[in-house]
Amino acid sequence: DQQVKQNSPSLSVQEGRISILNCDYTNSMFDYFLWYKKYPAEGPTFLISISSIKDKNEDGRFTVFLNKSAKHLSLHIVPSQPGDSAVYFCAATPGGYQKVTFGTGTKLQVIP
Amino acid sequence: EPEVTQTPSHQVTQMGQEVILRCVPISNHLYFYWYRQILGQKVEFLVSFYNNEISEKSEIFDDQFSVERPDGSNFTLKIRSTKLEDSAMYFCASSEAGQGSTGELFFGEGSRLTVL
Numbered sequence: 001d002q003q004v005k006q007n008s009p010s011l012s013v014q015e016g017r018i019s020i021l022n023c024d025y026t027n028s029m030f031d032y033f034l035w036y037k038k039y040p041a042e043g044p045t046f047l048i049s050i051s052s053i054k055d056k057n058e059d060g061r062f063t064v065f066l067n068k069s070a071k072h073l074s075l076h077i078v079p080s081q082p083g084d085s086a087v088y089f090c091a092a093t094p095g096g097y098q099k100v101t102f103g104t105g106t107k108l109q110v111i112p
Numbered sequence: 113e114p115e116v117t118q119t120p121s122h123q124v125t126q127m128g129q130e131v132i133l134r135c136v137p138i139s140n141h142l143y144f145y146w147y148r149q150i151l152g153q154k155v156e157f158l159v160s161f162y163n164n165e166i167s168e169k170s171e172i173f174d175d176q177f178s179v180e181r182p183d184g185s186n187f188t189l190k191i192r193s194t195k196l197e198d199s200a201m202y203f204c205a206s207s208e209a210g211q212g213s214t215g216e217l218f219f220g221e222g223s224r225l226t227v228l
Contacts, residue, residue, distance in 0.1 A: 032215045034214075041222075043222050044155065044203070044217075046216050046218070049215065093214070093215035096213055097143055097167065097213050099157040099160060099168055100157065100215045100217060102156070102157075103154060104153065
């Protein structure tokens with residue numbers, strides 16, 4: 001039951017260029033969408049989120065876009081830096097302290 | 113910066129043995145969670161805990177699993193009789209009121225469980 005899907009297991013981008021990570025979801029009950037970043041041997045770290053009433057949220061180099069009609073969200077990183085190399089998990093929740101459902105992750109490699 | 117700490121970092125056990133994984137959540141957080149990640153797969157929800165009781169659990173969290181907050185600081189996950197398929201990285205997470213309602217969780221570094 002893959003309610004949150006990340007179809008690209010990996011992505012390579014040159015330093016300074018834009019990284020675009022994509023995510024699709026199926027559950028219409030999700031109200032909040034999040035991106036978590038994970039380095040090897042560490043736990044996931046919250047990066048940025050968006051609520052279902054918005055279509056864009058920006059935090060520095062990171063922007064998340066939400067297209068509710070297509071049940072699709074994306075994370076843009078501009079400009080990409082080598083330190084951004086990590087696994088990025090898309091996640092979603094109905095809110096109200098209900099469980100957070102994660103995607104399978106996309107491994108981003110930023111090449112210097 | 114406050115953090116969630118987990119012990120042990122790695123535990124190897126024989127099938128059928130009991131295992132207890134320990135977590136110290138961030139001190140002012142009220143909501144506690146266990147997730148796990150089998151190698152190469154997605155991070156899966158196991159259980160959430162609030163006000164000294166389970167608030168939600170997944171189908172994975174069967175009778176072999178239990179959670180406890182034995183004192184004011186620790187949060188434990190017990191697996192009564194481990195199976196080979198329990199081998200995974202187990203992540204503890206906590207959240208405070210407000211942030212947790214929108215899915216913002218603070219994770220520990222994980223405890224790797226290997227069942228032989």
